[in-house]
Amino acid sequence: MEKHGAEGRERSYRKAAVRRAEILARAIELFAERGVGASLRAIGEAIGVSHAALRYYFPSRDELLVEVYRAHEQGEYDDPPPDSVSAVGVMERSAERNRAIPGLVELYATLTTDALQGEQHPLTRDFVRDRFSVVRGHLADRVRAGQRAGAIAADIDPDDAASLVIAASDGLQLQGLLDPEAVDVRRALALLERLLPASPQVDQHDRA
Amino acid sequence: MEKHGAEGRERSYRKAAVRRAEILARAIELFAERGVGASLRAIGEAIGVSHAALRYYFPSRDELLVEVYRAHEQGEYDDPPPDSVSAVGVMERSAERNRAIPGLVELYATLTTDALQGEQHPLTRDFVRDRFSVVRGHLADRVRAGQRAGAIAADIDPDDAASLVIAASDGLQLQGLLDPEAVDVRRALALLERLLPASPQVDQHDRA
Missing domain, CATH: 1.10.357 (Tetracycline Repressor; domain 2)
Structure with a gap:
C-alpha cells in the first residue's frame, strides 16, 4: 500500500513535469511570435491552457x-x-x-x-x-x-x-x-x- | 456675446493648462520617489487627482x-x-x-x-x-x-x-x-x- 502510494505519487510528479514542460514550450512559441504584452490569463487563452492549470504550474506571470x-x-x-x-x-x-x-x-x-x-x-x-x-x-x-x-x-x-x-x-x-x-x-x-x-x-x- | 464667449474659452484653456501642469508636476515627483509600476488609476490616487480628471488631461497612461x-x-x-x-x-x-x-x-x-x-x-x-x-x-x-x-x-x-x-x-x-x-x-x-x-x-x- 505504502509502496503503491509512492509509485502513484512518482507517476503523478512525472506527469506534472511533462505537462509543465509542454506549457512552457507553448509559451516560448507564443512569446517568440507575439511578444509578452499579456496577462497570465491572456497567455493561457492563447496557448489553450486554462487559467487554473496555468497557475498550478506557474504560480505567477x-x-x-x-x-x-x-x-x-x-x-x-x-x-x-x-x-x-x-x-x-x-x-x-x-x-x-x-x-x-x-x-x-x-x-x-x-x-x-x-x-x-x-x-x-x-x-x-x-x-x-x-x-x-x-x-x-x-x-x-x-x-x-x-x-x-x-x-x-x-x-x-x-x-x-x-x-x-x-x-x-x-x-x-x-x-x-x-x-x-x-x-x-x-x-x-x-x-x-x-x-x-x-x-x-x-x-x-x-x-x- | 461672441467676444465674451471667446474670452471665457481662453480663460478656461489657461485654467486647463495650469491644472495639467500641476498634475504633471505631481506625477514627476511621484515617479521620482516610487517608480512607475502603477495603473493610471493608482497614479491618480497617489497624487490626489480623480481618475476622471486625470483622464481628461492625460487620456492614457x-x-x-x-x-x-x-x-x-x-x-x-x-x-x-x-x-x-x-x-x-x-x-x-x-x-x-x-x-x-x-x-x-x-x-x-x-x-x-x-x-x-x-x-x-x-x-x-x-x-x-x-x-x-x-x-x-x-x-x-x-x-x-x-x-x-x-x-x-x-x-x-x-x-x-x-x-x-x-x-x-x-x-x-x-x-x-x-x-x-x-x-x-x-x-x-x-x-x-x-x-x-x-x-x-x-x-x-x-x-x-
Missing part, C-alpha cells in the same frame, strides 16, 4: 516569464562559444540568435524593467541580478584571457569591460529593433570589438 | 509617462553641455543626473520596453524612436567634432559610435541600479571614453 527566458538561455549554455571567442564575440553571437526571435528581446526588456521595480517583482529582480552577475563573470574571464594573450591592454578592469560589453549589446539590440534602418547592431558591436584591444592608455599615462 | 519623461528631458535641453564635451561626456552627465532620481531610469526602462510592444503602445513607440534618433544625431555631431580635432579616429562611423555610446550608457545605468556594488557606471563609461579616442585602425588595416 513573473515565474512563467523567467522560466521561458531561462529555457532559452539554456540553449546557449548547451552550445557555448569556444574559448578563443572574445567577450564582444560572445555577445555578437547572442545578438545574432536573438535577431531571429524579436519576442525574446521584448521578454528580456520586460524582465529587466520588472527587475527595477523589485518590490513588486522580487523573483524577477533576483533572477535578473544573478544572471547579470553570471554573464559578467563569464565575459570578464574572456577579457582576462585576452589580456594574457596581449590582445587587450593589461590595465583595463575586466569587470568594467564586461559590464560595458553587456550594456552595449543590450542597448544596441533594443535600438536596432526600434529602428532597424538607423541602427546597425552588428557594425556598432564590431566597433566596440575594434576599440577594446587598443592600448591608448600609453597616451593617457603620458598626459597624466 | 502612455501619454502621462511620455509627458513626464519629456518634462525631465526638457531640463537637460535647457542646460546643454558645452560643445567641448565629448559624446561619452554628455552621457556621463546625464547618468550623473539620473543617479539622483532612480525612478527616472525605471520610467525610461518602462518606456523603451513599451516601445518594443509598439502595437499596444504606438504613442510610446513613436516617442522613443524619435528620441533615440535625435540623441544619436546630437552625439554623432560630437563624434564628428572629435574627429575634426584629431581626437577620434577618422574612419569610425559617427552614427555607429553614437548608437554604441547611448546603448552603453542605458545598459550600464540599468545594471548599476540592479547591483550597485558590482557595477561602477562612471568607471565603465570612462573606459568607453578612453577607448573611443584610440586609433587602433592602423593595426587593423595592417592586418587586413
